[in-house]
Amino acid sequence: MKKAKPSLSLDTFDLAILRILQQDATVPQRLIGESVGLSAPAVQRRIKRMQNDGVIASQVAVLEPGYVGLPLTIVAEVELKTESGGRIDEVKAEFLQAEEIQQCYYVTGETDFILILLVSDMAEYEAVTQRLFFGNENIRKFKTFVAMDRTKTSTCVNI
Incomplete structure (x- = not known):
């Protein structure tokens, strides 16, 4: 099991992106960008960084x-x-x-x-x-x- 990591520096854009992804990880980055006030490439870079840092542990389908x-x-x-x-x-x-x-x-x-x-x-x-x-x-x-x-x-x- 993964151990809790020290909190990384996440800004308000990162947190807004994470809120959206937690609800639906299939939302296009363009729409995420429109929602949080960033360009799609900026959203993509932030998501990639959070994946590499372990903030985003995985993207999965939640089954019933x-x-x-x-x-x-x-x-x-x-x-x-x-x-x-x-x-x-x-x-x-x-x-x-x-x-x-x-x-x-x-x-x-x-x-x-x-x-x-x-x-x-x-x-x-x-x-x-x-x-x-x-x-x-x-x-x-x-x-x-x-x-x-x-x-x-x-x-x-x-x-």
Whole structure:
């Protein structure tokens, strides 16, 4: 997982461009330029710089999971037995490889990880628990929450 980088010098034009791109990354640079008061080449240079600096991590299509056979969203809290001796990195690596895990957060408190998983049904989730949780001797316990509704999901950062 990527670590937070120190804040780069982003001006009001950069922030305005990012607001537009977060809503729709397919907006033509000419229209972005008209909206923020810059030429299309200036917008292109700024976008390229923000990509190179890592401000723009990627440009993707955000899918509705149900349409691709993954209607079930699971939130799981995972508690480890130990975080010492590189054990935490082993668990992180395993979670990074699991395609069912959409998001993974290493957190403070009693719980060590919060996972967001997308699965087709409870049988698939049970198989995931067998593989990731019961199959790992460093997992003390896990707690599952099944989302009844995806009330709000977003990839936007409030800027």
